[in-house]
Amino acid sequence: MGRWIDRVGVVGTGLIGASWAACFLAQGLDVVATDPAPGAEERLRRQVDRAWPVLAELGLAAGASPDRIRFEPDLEAAVAEVDFVQESGPEREEVKRETFRRLDAATAPDVLLASSTSGLMPSLFQAGCRHPGRVLVGHPFNPPHLIPLVEVVGGRETAPEAIEEAMEFYARIGKRPIHIRMELIGHVANRLQNALYREAYHLVKIGAVSVSEVDAAIAHGPGLRWALMGPCLLQHLGGGEGGIRHALDHLGPFKEAAWADLGTPKLDEDLKDKLAAGMDEAMREVDREAMLRERDALMVALLKAKAAAGHLP
Known part of the structure; x- marks a missing residue:
């Protein structure tokens, strides 16, 4: 080696x-x-x-x-x-x-x-x-x-x-x-993604939101913060002077109640049809190639900004 x-x-x-x-x-x-x-x-x-x-x-x-x-x-x-x-x-x-x-x-x-x-x-x-x-x-x-x-x-x-x-x-x-440090199905980041997908699909299945609204909830909300730092650090900063320990003590009961209420959807044909139809509607007037170019340009700008920042992990 x-x-x-x-x-x-x-x-x-x-x-x-x-x-x-x-x-x-x-x-x-x-x-x-x-x-x-x-x-x-x-x-x-x-x-x-x-x-x-x-x-x-x-x-x-x-x-x-x-x-x-x-x-x-x-x-x-x-x-x-x-x-x-x-x-x-x-x-x-x-x-x-x-x-x-x-x-x-x-x-x-x-x-x-x-x-x-x-x-x-x-x-x-x-x-x-x-x-x-x-x-x-x-x-x-x-x-x-x-x-x-x-x-x-x-x-x-x-x-x-x-x-x-x-x-x-x-x-x-x-x-x-x-x-x-251990072998897991899907490693780590995909497991985290799949936890989010599971609840996103559940919310669409029960009719709580549309497909485009699920995406908006992330892209215009926590996704903006997640692009800068991970969930544990974000919670630590959100806990004020007490840090993550204060946040866990204060919000722990709510988190446990929310976990208990999360969905466990099955990817049956009905759900797949709803997700596909929702994406078709969201992309109906979108130039896919232009969107990909825009995505890459924004990604480059974000990577440069993160590299220039002195305190982001």
Whole structure:
């Protein structure tokens, strides 16, 4: 472990893999990408080109260039000489297991093998590897070329040194890695998101609010604060001089009553129809591509503002 990382292998070049490739390129790294899907190289290069202006606005590392990417259809050839592998293939256990078996056989034993999986546990696909100690999860948030968070999760056989090296690498390329100390379905951030989704869907199902009103309740309310700091720190600041302890003592009974009243909806056809119809109505007169460009521009502005702030975590 501990080798300097200059060349990254990107395995799987769909939405997440291509975004990772753009991120690595913007940090001045060489990228060797592979994907068996027809037309994968063309789609990859198109997505990198699309992301590049935003990455340039955020700031490129010395030597960064989209020309430093090479596409290699053969997986073993693609990763034969890389220093780090970021896998972003299909979210199916049997596919992950076979992919990591091949990656383990084709790479040097000290090359970290990280998966972007959003829900699978690394122990499930490190078992068939000769060197399972270097296999872990490095789960990004979409789009990885913009969102800093990376969740680093080890499996039963992952070496502590591999976790440390992965954390250092992701931090070096401008990410905000967090170490999740146990294997959980969905890791941590997705579990937090899903807790919110569950209640949002419940409120739509019972007719308390519309789909667009659920979104407004977050985007124009707590979401603005959540973009700056996490829920525990926000509650600590909201507790005044007494901090989070005062807030918990004061609001604890209300929180417990609210928890007891939360819904447990089923994603049946009726609920899926309501959610889809609500989004169709909300997007009826919206230019999707223009919205995505606006989202990215606002994200860049927010990232710059947070980077310039001296006291935000």
